Amino acid sequence: MSASVAAKRLFQEYRLLTNDPPEGIMAGPVNEDDLFSWEALIQGPEGTPFEGGVFPAILTFPKDYPLAPPTMKFTCDLWHPNVYPSGLVCISILHAPGDDPNHYEHASERWSPIQSVEKILISVMSMLAEPNDESPANVEAAKMWRERRKEYEELVRQNVRRGLGL
Amino acid sequence: MAHTFDVPDSTDWLNTALPKLAPVETALRCQVCKDFYNTPMITSCSHTFCSLCIRRCLASDGRCPTCRAAGQEVNLRRNGTVEELVETFQSTRADILKLARDAIFSERPKRRSTPPKRKLGDTDLEADDTSRSSSRRTTRSQTQRSQSAAAADPAPITIEDDEDSEEQQPDDGLVACPICNRRMKAESVFSHLDRCDGKPADPRSQSSTPKTPTQLQTIYPQRGIQSPRPPERLPKLNYSLMKENALRKKFSELGIPAWGPKPLLERRHTEWVNLWNANCDSSRPKTKKELLNELDLWERTQGGYASGGAGSSLIKNSSIGGGGGGGGGNTVMRKDFDGAGWAASHSTDFQQLISEAKRKRNAPQSVPAPVPASPAAEPETDVNADRSIEGRVNGALSDLPLRDSNGKVIDDEGGTEKDVDGPVHTSSLSPSRFKPALLSSSSKSMEERVFEQPDDPIEDR
Known part of the structure; x- marks a missing residue:
């Protein structure tokens, strides 16, 4: 099989992530015959209600990657202002510079071909720790986070425990 | 594309005696393709990329990928120093790597140094990989050495040592x-x-x-020697000012395929201009035939033959959610789909369809000529889809709480997803169960598997 530009780059990234993974992050193609669909695991950052949890997500890459960003979708229950109820992650690094539905993101924070899976996952990890409630994907979660922080944290902890099967 | 099999990267240095060479190697790699710089060009904002990479980026959004300063292709300049650095580093990489790895091995057993053959035999997979790839790399680097001699000397015949x-x-x-x-x-x-x-x-x-x-x-x-002077660069076209026919005429003058709707023509032309102009920058230009082969590869992976049709970024949505009928459709759309094999195994279905179509010719709505996804071919498709699902269930990732994203098409341009509903499953997974599924196989077997041509496009999903 002749490999496309995107496949080659994804393979490079896979090797890099496998040989030198950042702490708390794991990622790779779901099926090694298809490099355009990845599974990722993110550990909940310490000192946050997500601590102790492990959150699986699916990354789906476009054919013209890395010119265009992938999409990321959690496959577990994740109560967070920047994650849609469907699990889809809404974060500036996953948005191409051209499309900014809310006009609040700086171009410098958004997707560029020099970004990588590793940088996305690190950004998502810090998003878990520090939600951005300026343009919430999950309005209910954002309201709860802003107004009833205790309740929010308790709900997140419950989800984490349930996710671990406790 | 033999070099596709050989994927060295900066992490090769991590477990050697010289881990600090990893950042050195990273610095010699293009941030866009993550490979060693190929014909490095420097932008007006002083960032360096492969010629083809930066041309593609600029054609796509007109900005430098690193600092997002507006940039133009005409302002790109060759970065000969970086090119020389990369080539000299690559030519010596295999030797240094071998030395750095051997140094680690000889440190561990505090006995007299064993002969290299023995050491490689004793160590695990990784060492085996080393010997395998280093022999390959030596060959390659020798080639490069001779090539870099040519590169350092633009007119190799007239000014020679x-x-x-x-x-x-x-x-x-x-x-x-x-x-x-x-x-x-x-x-x-x-x-x-x-x-x-x-x-x-x-x-x-x-x-x-x-x-x-x-x-x-x-x-x-x-x-x-073949091309002593690089060919002329191609200008960009203002597609909105050109009629489709004029565009097609231009294509036949350029000698590139002229089929497809206008948006596809525009994308193909952009890619061709990028390939061509990047080749003009190169110190070792390829022939037009090689460039056409690259355009053909583009056509199959991103252009008109790419899975998901002509859309720019339709995503192949396979194993994850593509159960049921969607799975069958995707199989047919795969870029490496074995069309001839499919035609052979379904010839009876096609014959039947053709005869039906002929019978119905006088009817107001005639059935179009055989299409792979036609109803008669579907039973077979479903059987295969079911089989592949079963395979998945048995697979290591089967207990993943997958949300169904069945056959969904993600519109990348808008960055939006069509379905934002559906029940959210509760995760019941522990990290230890996950690890093997993701990272169990060594990168060596990965290399082999990924770039192998599958015999059966259905089974391999």
């Missing part, structure tokens, strides 16, 4: 110009004579006793 002229004496069917003694292909002599300035080239380059060519020598002249 004594050593080089002995070594690079071509014996490849080229003929010398009767005026200037420059060597060239026989068919280009006449056109050359028209503009030959008569300055004799270095007579040493025309030694009458050529040696028997070594392998390297046959590679060298093919690349170095």
Whole structure:
């Protein structure tokens, strides 16, 4: 099989992530015959209600990657202002510079071909720790986070425990 | 594309005696493709990328990928220093890597050093990989060494060192110009004579006793001498000002495929201009035929033959959610789908369809000619889809709480997803169960599997 530009780059990234993974992050193609669909695991950052949890997500890459960003979708229950109820992650690094539905993101924070899976996952990890409630994907979660922080944290902890099967 | 099998990266250094070479190597790699710089170009904002990478980025959004400053292709300049750095590093990489790895091995057992053969045999997979790839790399780097000699010297024939002229004496069917003694292909002599300035080239380059060519020598002249001056760069076209027919005419002048709707034509032309102009920057330009092959690869992976049709970024949505009927459809749309095999195994279905179509020809709505996803072919498709699902259930990832994203198409341009509903499953997973599924196989077996052509496009999903 002749490999496309995107496949080659994804393979490079896979090797890099496998040989030198950042702490708390794991990622790779779901099926090694298809490099355009990845599974990722993110550990909940310490000192946050997500601590102790492990959150699986699916990354789906476009054919013209890395010119265009992938999409990321959690496959577990994740109560967070920047994650849609469907699990889809809404974060500036996953948005191409051209499309900014809310006009609040700086171009410098958004997707560029020099970004990588590793940088996305690190950004998502810090998003878990520090939600951005300026343009919430999950309005209910954002309201709860802003107004009833205790309740929010308790709900997140419950989800984490349930996710671990406790 | 033999080099696809060989994927060295900066992490190769991590477990050696020289881990600090990892960032050195990272610095010699393009941030866009993550590979070593290929024909590095520097932008007006002083960032360096491969020529093809930066051209694609600029064509896509007109900004530098690193600092997002607006940039233009005309402002790109060759970065010869980086090119030289990359080539010299690559030529010595295998040797350093071997040394750095051996140093680790000889540190561990505090006995007398064992012969290298033994060491490699004793160690695990990784060492095996080393021996395998290092032998390959040596070959490659030798090639590169000879090529970099050519690169460092834009006019290799006229300004040569004594050593080089002995070594690079071509014996490849080229003929010398009767005026200037420059060597060239026989068919280009006449056109050359028209503009030959008569300055004799270095007579040493025309030694009458050529040696028997070594392998390297046959590679060298093919690349170095064939095109003494790079072809003209192609201008961009203002597609909105051009009618479709004019565009197609232009395509046939350029010698590239002219089929498909106008948006596809525009994308194909953009890619061709990028390929062509990047090739103009190269110190070792490829032939037009090679470029056409690359365009064909683009066509199959991103263009009109790509899975998901002509749309720019339709995502192949396979194993994850693509159960049921969607799975079958995707199989047919795969870029490596074996069309001939499919046609053979479904010939009866197709025949049936054709005969039905002929029968219905007089009816107001005639059935179109056989299409792979036609109803008659579907039972077979479903069987296969079911089988592949079953395979998945048995697979290591089966207990993943997958949300169904069945056959969904993600519109990348808008960055939006069509379905934002559906029940959210509760995760019941522990990290330890997950690890093997993701990262169990060594990168070596990964290499082999990923780039292998699957025999059966359905099974391999």
